[in-house]
Amino acid sequence: MNGAVQHVHIVCFTRNGLELSHLLCTQLAALHVDAAVSYAGRPEHLCGSASAGSVAAVTLGQWVQEHFLSGHALVYVGAAGIAVRSIAPFVKDKCADPAVLVLDEKGQFVIPLLSGHIGGANELAQLLAGITGGHAALTTATDVNALFSVDVCARKNHCTISSMEKAKRFSAALLESHRAFVLQPAAFRDSIVIEHVPPELSLVPEDSPQLSQAAATVLVSPAAGCDVPGSPLQLVPSCLVAGVGCKKGTPVQALRDFVSGVLAEHGLHAAAVAAVASIDVKAGEAAVQELAAFFRVPALFFAAGELEAVQGDFLPSEFVQRTVGVDNVCERAAVAAGASRLLVRKTARDGMTVAVGIRTVHISLSEGGAA
Numbered sequence: 001m002n003g004a005v006q007h008v009h010i011v012c013f014t015r016n017g018l019e020l021s022h023l024l025c026t027q028l029a030a031l032h033v034d035a036a037v038s039y040a041g042r043p044e045h046l047c048g049s050a051s052a053g054s055v056a057a058v059t060l061g062q063w064v065q066e067h068f069l070s071g072h073a074l075v076y077v078g079a080a081g082i083a084v085r086s087i088a089p090f091v092k093d094k095c096a097d098p099a100v101l102v103l104d105e106k107g108q109f110v111i112p113l114l115s116g117h118i119g120g121a122n123e124l125a126q127l128l129a130g131i132t133g134g135h136a137a138l139t140t141a142t143d144v145n146a147l148f149s150v151d152v153c154a155r156k157n158h159c160t161i162s163s164m165e166k167a168k169r170f171s172a173a174l175l176e177s178h179r180a181f182v183l184q185p186a187a188f189r190d191s192i193v194i195e196h197v198p199p200e201l202s203l204v205p206e207d208s209p210q211l212s213q214a215a216a217t218v219l220v221s222p223a224a225g226c227d228v229p230g231s232p233l234q235l236v237p238s239c240l241v242a243g244v245g246c247k248k249g250t251p252v253q254a255l256r257d258f259v260s261g262v263l264a265e266h267g268l269h270a271a272a273v274a275a276v277a278s279i280d281v282k283a284g285e286a287a288v289q290e291l292a293a294f295f296r297v298p299a300l301f302f303a304a305g306e307l308e309a310v311q312g313d314f315l316p317s318e319f320v321q322r323t324v325g326v327d328n329v330c331e332r333a334a335v336a337a338g339a340s341r342l343l344v345r346k347t348a349r350d351g352m353t354v355a356v357g358i359r360t361v362h363i364s365l366s367e368g369g370a371a
Contacts, residue, residue: 007034007072008124011063013041017077017105018055020132024075027131038063060086073099073124083113094118094151095164101125107132116140117151141175148174148198148365150218154235157363159220160271162227162234170233173216174200180216181208182365183232185223191340191358192220192237196366220363222272224264238274239361240343242295243334245278245320246287247351255287256294258352266344268356275300277337279307279329300337307332315346330355 008028012021021037028035040060060082067074068090076083083102091097091114099121100114110129112121122143125136142149150170154161161167174180182203184194197203206219217232226234242259263270276292278285280301292299304325312335316327326332330353331346339357346355 007070008036008075009063009067009070009072010035010037010075010077011040011058011060012037012077012105013039013082014078014105017041020103020105020107021055021077024077024128024131028127031127064090068098071098073101073119073121075124075128076100076102077105078102080111080113087114093164099124101128103128103132103134107134109135109137111137112139116143117149118155120155122152142171145175145178147178148180148201150233150235153363153365157235157361158238158274159235159363160238160269162236166227166233170216170218177216180218183208183217183219183221185219185221187223188221188358191239191360192222193360193362194220194365195362196364198366201365222269222358224267224269226269235363236269236271237361237363238272238297239359240268240272241275241277241334241337241339241357241359242273242291243277243330243332243337243339243355243357244282244288244291245329245333245353246282246285248285250285250287250352252287252290254350255291255352258349259291259354262344262347262354263356266356268343270295273297274359275337277302277333279304279324279326279333281324282329300333302333302336307336310335312342329353331357 010021010024012018018039025035025037038056038058040058040063064086080102087100094115095118097114099119101110101112101121101124103110110125112125114121116122122138122140129136150167178200180201182194182201183206184192184203185206194203219226219232219234221234222237222239246255260270273295275297277300278288280303282288283301289299307326310332314328314331320329321327331342334342334355334357338359340360342355342357344356346353
């Protein structure tokens with residue numbers, strides 16, 4: 001399944017609902033989606049059900065409290081009113097809420113209730129409807145009008161939306177005019193490849209004269225400082241690699257402040273960081289591990305031989321060569337982690353070094369394209 005939903009919790013209330021739930025669970029497992037079934041109905045309704053022995057019996061309140069904050073999709077097989085009342089105390093906002101769907105026990109209608117785009121509920125609804133032979137009842141305006149959805153695009157392409165308020169205005173303007181512009185800065189055109197552009201979108205340079213007539217505009221860029229009043233909505237691709245080195249025992253906060261400061265100094269968005277990379281002898285350094293945790297990205301480590309084998313023009317250091325067996329850690333690590341070029345060359349301070357590279361990423365603007 002090409003979407004955000006990888007874990008699904010299903011709850012049902014009747015014998016027929018239980019049979020349908022097990023069908024969904026089996027079919028989802030075949031698609032490599034982890035699914036589990038719980039039963040929150042009356043125990044006597046399970047009499048004679050062949051599936052009763054393999055289902056977890058729960059109270060609905062217990063089930064919701066346990067799973068709503070997990071970030072996993074919740075699927076109710078039963079009445080929509082039951083689902084709405086049970087999730088009401090937990091609903092926060094579209095960025096934090098999980099996908100929540102409801103099906104009738106015959107699988108005729110599959111209705112996304114929460115997080116249709118960001119959480120992947122709409123996509124999951126279509127998948128479940130395909131399993132049951134039912135109908136996915138989508139109500140989000142861009143889906144009804146078959147138009148570009150900026151939050152689906154962000155989710156599928158691992159981008160961060162700069163402002164949900166601007167995203168709302170963008171979608172409203174697109175629905176009004178059925179036209180929008182996508183801006184791609186020249187500085188990143190070689191690394192951020194925008195493809196599968198649907199007919200309602202036009203890919204234009206930042207200085208295009210058409211922009212004065214734009215009903216809706218979105219900028220695709222890892223640059224910082226673009227989200228100011230009057231600026232367009234920005235999608236920040238996950239494309240930067242921070243290659244780092246540090247002396248043993250470097251304080252966690254010191255490395256975090258250093259790397260964050262270098263990103264800001266060079267106008268790069270922190271949300272664009274996709275990985276932190278270093279040499280393998282630094283795998284035990286708390287500062288490096290915590291830096292990756294701060295950016296919520298993986299920490300990647302390479303042996304000296306792997307870094308030495310990386311091709312490119314790197315700033316050498318005899319001291320680093322003597323210490324770890326390779327003449328440069330930060331720049332080589334960024335490239336070893338997939339950077340196609342360096343945006344920030346080796347920068348050093350107080351025994352810490354950082355270099356920032358950019359990976360080549362492909363951004364598909366069409367749901368039918370490869371994300």
